[in-house]
Amino acid sequence: MRKKLLSLLVAVIGIGQFSLFAQTNQPIYLDLSKPIEERVEDALVRLTLEEKVALVHAQSKFSSPGVPRLGIPENWMTDGPHGIRPEVLWDEWTQAGWTNDSCIAFPALTGLAATWNPKMSAIYGKAIGEEARYRNKNVLLGPGVNIYRTPLNGRNFEYMGEDPYLASKMVVPYIQEVQKNGVAACVKHFAVNNQEIDRHTVNVNVDDRALYEIYLPAFKAAVQEGGAWAIMGAYNRYKGQWACQNEYLLQDILRKEWGFDGVVVSDWGGVNDTKQAALHGLDMEFGSWTDGLTMNVSNAYDKYYLAVPFLEMLKSGEISEEVLDEKVRNILKLTFRTTMNPNRPYGSFGTKEHGDVARQIAEEGIVLLKNDKNVLPLDLSKTRKIAVIGENAIKHMTVGGGSSSLKAKYEISPLEGIKNRVGDAAEVVYARGYVGHVKVEQDGLKGGQDLTDNRSVQELTDEALQVARDADYVIFIGGLNKSDYQDSEGHDRKTLGLPYGQDELIEKLAQVNPNFVYVNISGNAVAMPWVKSVPAILQAWFLGSEAGNAIASILVGDTNPSGKLPFTFPIKLTDIGAHALPDAYPGDGEVYYKEGLFVGYRWLDREKIKPLFGFGHGLSYTSFEYGKATTDKKQMSESDKLTISISVKNTGNRAGSEIVQLYISDKKSYLPRPVKELKDFAKVYLEAGEEKTIRFTIDKTALSFFDDKKHDWVAEAGDFIALVGSSSTDIKSQVKFTLK
Incomplete structure (x- = not known):
């Protein structure tokens, strides 16, 4: 015993x-x-x-x-x-009530x-x-x-x-x-x-x-x-x-x-x-x-x-x-x-330190997609009133979406974050603008909000337009949420467009106030038929407990945006291979990946389709200048390595981070290959006026493709091009080299 x-x-x-x-x-x-x-x-x-x-x-x-x-x-x-x-x-999915x-x-x-x-x-x-x-x-x-x-x-x-x-x-x-x-x-x-x-x-x-x-x-x-x-x-x-x-x-x-x-x-x-x-x-x-x-x-x-x-x-x-x-x-x-590991630490839960981590990641992941006329960051010294519009400004996003649904210790909404940051510097007014799914509940877990609003679409639109006309800035916080058929487990979206009539409302709001900022909250690309009318666009994701604080920090310029898109924003669905080809999605019991390896930017490159926003795209409140890409050798062998170097300079007036991306293009291959493929990247922080040299070292792995008949990876001798840029659609410099 x-x-x-x-x-x-x-x-x-x-x-x-x-x-x-x-x-x-x-x-x-x-x-x-x-x-x-x-x-x-x-x-x-x-x-x-x-x-x-x-x-x-x-x-x-x-x-x-x-x-x-x-x-x-x-x-x-x-x-x-x-x-x-x-x-x-x-034995149940129902909450235990802890x-x-x-x-x-x-x-x-x-x-x-x-x-x-x-x-x-x-x-x-x-x-x-x-x-x-x-x-x-x-x-x-x-x-x-x-x-x-x-x-x-x-x-x-x-x-x-x-x-x-x-x-x-x-x-x-x-x-x-x-x-x-x-x-x-x-x-x-x-x-x-x-x-x-x-x-x-x-x-x-x-x-x-x-x-x-x-x-x-x-x-x-x-x-x-x-x-x-x-x-x-x-x-x-x-x-x-x-x-x-x-x-x-x-x-x-x-x-x-x-x-x-x-x-x-x-x-x-x-x-x-x-x-x-x-x-x-x-x-x-x-x-x-x-x-x-x-x-x-x-x-x-x-x-x-x-x-x-x-x-x-x-x-x-x-x-x-x-x-x-x-x-x-x-x-x-x-x-x-795990459980019988004597060195297993005790962990910690719901701490301020973890909240700080959530905020740091959120701020660094927000992507500035567009910023015409430098509408952002907000100039609070000259601002009297800010109009915040949109259901996603107040809707909590941690409950729902499937198995990732959470009972968060707290969740700062975008409206709360903006109000907290702006403080007494300017008046912040809110209008709902549209009504989506008002109640969110999953497995007995409730979001703690009842967003019921019985006003008509016209009443909501009129209110939004009124507050927009009277404001120095309009910040529309919309996009998707974690309801069924949006960003949610168990259901795919039915369309690339925004739900709840947001597109029509955005067009009207952009016409009444030129200082218009659209903040898109989603885990997916969305269509933006109004993109030319809207001067500033942020992609904000589902950011968790610190969502509102992170968004506010980017809007007012406390944090310089440095995120880049991890996927392509197409203009329309048929710009994507899975939707351009018959029977490629969603299938009827059988789905055929007819686009093969031409997924995302690889498809758009091959078909010469311009995206709404390309893979790797993201702007900053400062500017960066790239030098000329060089290699340490013109030829490399299969057992060799090659280094690609390029200088990047912060030419703006504030510090910021740039993500330098290396793509490789195979000029000739016995099997079809993408126009270019991401093979390395580096995130570099630069003070205003500072310049650094980025070096990427590659071996034959970066040049290889999979030969399905041989069931092996092949690095084929011949000419390659190293392309360095700030996104897949913004190549700054390129240099040729040869694999012997």
Whole structure:
């Protein structure tokens, strides 16, 4: 009994090897001086068949069992990836009613990607990892790195944009810092999960070139560079098999090619067959609704595919116990890395420091899309009245949107942030302008707002025009929200345009006041038919707890905007490959990625289509001058490296940061290639008048493409061009070199 109590104590409080252990015959799996592999094998042989099967499936909505007999703790999952989800009841999605589970809401991952700054990913991962650890979660269900294929995808706001290189560089520090807290980052959704329409059934048809060049690199970086301890499968099918039980994805690529040594977790309800799930690489099953069971049926967990049905196949010999043992090894490894790690810190939750992190990321991710006549920043010294218009100025955005819905400790609305910052310097007046979804509730979690407004469209418009005419500045805060068919899990958008009649209202407001600023809150690109009429446009994302303060800081110029778009804003939907080609989206049970690897700016470049705002675009309140790009050599070999250098000078009158982007163009190839592809970037801070030289060092990886017939990466000898610029549509200098 004493040994058992000591084992439980180690598991629960996470402390290390007691000196007493040396005097007793303790299991090796508790001996922290032993390698994890030895400890795993020792624990494995002590488990019964029934205990092992219990480990591989859920016991509640967000947990899987441990083995109390051996002091092995439960695993507790939490959504992510933008904050720690509030507690729900054991068997239900309904809120548990805790009073101490209000988190800091961090910016959505599109906002993080828009910083183009891996340092922001690191502080994000550290803070959210600390929050997960404090709540005693050992798996964070995030980050998401699915590629932005269409601006209609309802979950794009959870991901890191359209470019695989950018997503790869931004995801790695996030994972590393989360896991320093003894919390596994569960990278999702693996793979080709690029739409919400028919997400549980659609079969994705994509060629191997596009798969390897566009849709897999961020996952590969997460595994091989980030060292991710967990991967979540997707809902959709690929090659006719569901992603959570897909042999090609989970075994051939993830395990064999990439050497992944972590745990594969199903998306909730993503499993559809016992034998395929067992044999094709899934380790842990969550959320399945089998045999017609619904969400609230008790004891449903025994009927999961990897529960009693799996146990029966093991007992009959239909499936070898070694298949089960491989899963248990991965789960035990997860446990030793997290809950049984003696160096696991305690974490912290809802702190001012985390709020400061959320604000820093939000400010750095806001993108200045347009600023004609230098309308921004606001000149408060000459301002009497500021009119703030639009529902999104007051609407909280942390509740709703699907699994990323949060119970935030606080949320500063844009109107609050502007009022707090402007103070007595000017009068701030508000008009609603339009009415959208007035009540937001998800899983019993309410946003705490009732925005009911029964006035007619005409009354709302008249009020908005009146306050706009009488103001020195008009700030319209609109865009999308996290309601169904906007930016929300489970539904794609129906149109590229703005909802609730915003386009018509924006046109009218721009006509009555020339000092008009449009702030777009969204995780997706939107159409802007009024773009020529509006002098200043900000892209503000879903920014979390500090949204209002961050937006206000940019508007008044306390912070110089430095964000860049992580995806293209097209003028119209058919400017995107997925919408230009027949049957390419959303499909009817089958979806065909006919554009291949020509996603985002790659498609627009090939088709010579001008975007509304290009990938990588973002302005500043200062100006930057680029020098001439040079290389340290004219030729490089496959084993060689080459350095591209360019000077950048701040030619304005205030400090600011510029994101210098390197694209590579292959002049001639035996397989079709994009006109250019992002291969490196650097965010550089410059004081007014300061100049720095940026150096990018590349090897053959930056020149390679995937040959699907050889199933290998190829760096083809020939001429290449290095293009350096401030965006994909604003190349400042280029230089030619040759691969021997």
